[in-house]
Amino acid sequence: MDFNLQTYRAEQLLHLGVSPARRICVQQNELHRWLEIDGVVQSAMILSAPHRLCLPHQQTIAALLPERASRVLELGLGGGDMGRHLQARWPEAEFDGVDLDAEVIGLYRDFFMTDEALxxxxxxxxxxxxxxxxxPGCHDLILVDLFSQDGNPPLLFAPDFYQALAARLEGELIMNLLPRTGRELDRVLTLVEHWIGPAQLRGVPGCLNRIVHARKG
Incomplete structure (x- = not known):
């Protein structure tokens, strides 16, 4: 039951936040609930099966996941789609979700968080x-899904970020990118390979997303 990014239609507006900087809303129809920022869908949840992934880049990420992880870190929360999926996949694992945006965290708690996460x-x-x-401590899976209004934030091109990732990673790194140029993508790959290990790059059919996957060497 994929969420069709070309034909989706809302039937109910659950939240609307408007400021000079952005417009953020939560909407739903009979099948899906989704988070939208400045007209771009950030997350989508199947109401009858919240743990299932229905956006193309998330399905690509799911194909790269390890068989098991016991401590998972998400940098960039959105509507928490990957977290819901992984909580169902690995019932015994611990999860940390990080986001700088208080409104996004509040919307996740109010509209997208499941009982399994409590x-x-x-x-x-x-x-x-x-x-x-x-x-404190380390994670055996770190998911990075960080964006700003201009695309990938400057943090993703800074060596300090990857040095810090390497210090907290004991396993696999998966990053969702929307590179504006080939130079941006090359920069990320160079930093991942320097600090983490050899990187694999996956495209997402029909989307601009690029998924970077590496295991700490």
Whole structure:
């Protein structure tokens, strides 16, 4: 039951936040509920099966997941689609979700968080780099899905971010990118391979997303 990005139609508006900087809303129809920022769908949830992934880039990420992970970190929360999927896939795992945007975290809690996440998922309002530097322990899977209004934020092109990732990773890294240029993509791949390990790059059919996958060497 994929969420068709070309033909979706809303039947109910659950939340609308408008400011000079952006427009953010949560809408739903009979089948799906989704988070939209400035007219772009960030997350979509199947109401009858919240753990199923229905956006193309998420399905590509799912094909790259390891067989098992016990401690998972998401940098960039959105509507929490990957978290819901992984909580169903790995019932015993621990999850941390990080986002700098208080409104996004609140909308996730109000409209997208499932009962399965209660007591298992820790939510943090924090800058991704600061969280990596300050948090204790390591994760065996880190998912990076960070965006700004202009696309990928400057943090994704900074060596300090990958150095911090390497210090907190004991397993696999998966990143969702929307590179504006080939130079941006090359920069990310170079940094991943320097600090983490050999990187694989996957395209997403019909989308501009590029998925980077690496295992810490």
């Amino acid at each position: 007591g298992r998922q820790r939510l943090h309002r924090a800058d991704a780099l600061s969280f990596l530097i300050e948090m």
